[in-house]
Amino acid sequence: MRLVGPNGEQVGIVAIGDALRLAQEADLDLVEVAAEARPPVCKLMDYGKWKYENAQKAREARRNQSHTIIKEMKLRPKIDPHDYETKKGHVVRFLKAGDKVKITIMFRGREQSRPELGFRLLQRLAADVEELGYVESAPKQDGRNMIMVMAPHRKQQSQPGRKRTEADAPTTEEAAASTQQDPAAQATA
DSSP states (O other), rough: EEOOTTTOOOEEEOOOOHHHHHHHHHHHTEEEEEESSOOOOOEEEHHHHHHHHHHHHHHHHHOOOOOOEEEEEOOOOOHHHHHHHHHHHHHHHHHHTEEEEEEEEEGGGHHHHHHHHHHHHHHHHHHHHHTTHHHHHHHHEEEEEEEEEEEEEOSOOOOOOOOOEEEEEEEHHHHHHHHHOOOHHHHHH
């Protein structure tokens, strides 16, 4: 078998017994890395430490993952103006929170023969909230319903709780100008 040392160096082609002896001497594990290769490749490593580090990396990746939530808002084609404003307010709140919004218009009875009413309503809603989100999935008829999906724009810089970066920090000239403008504030500090 081909043996790789604990630091990644090539030891060479070694018999299995010799590889096990080297692993015992170094107090490491002999791990088969590539069984399909000819000859098979094995590595000397601390297997428990390797598993622990991989678990830590996976946990960190899960922590940094963002979960997209899809909220749903249902409308009717003949919606009252006040009800429309209320529903639009909910859509605005969802988009500000960073959630996607699935807007469904439900048609009943004779309303099904006038899908353009629902299409116009969805276009109006999209235009009303275009500063917060964009149409991810265009309106499409699905049986008795018409569906459109809106997603929030990418993160803006004016988010609450956002950590200040070096790019946000004032330049030395700006800092000097602000301290020169108010000498009374310097005396009290």
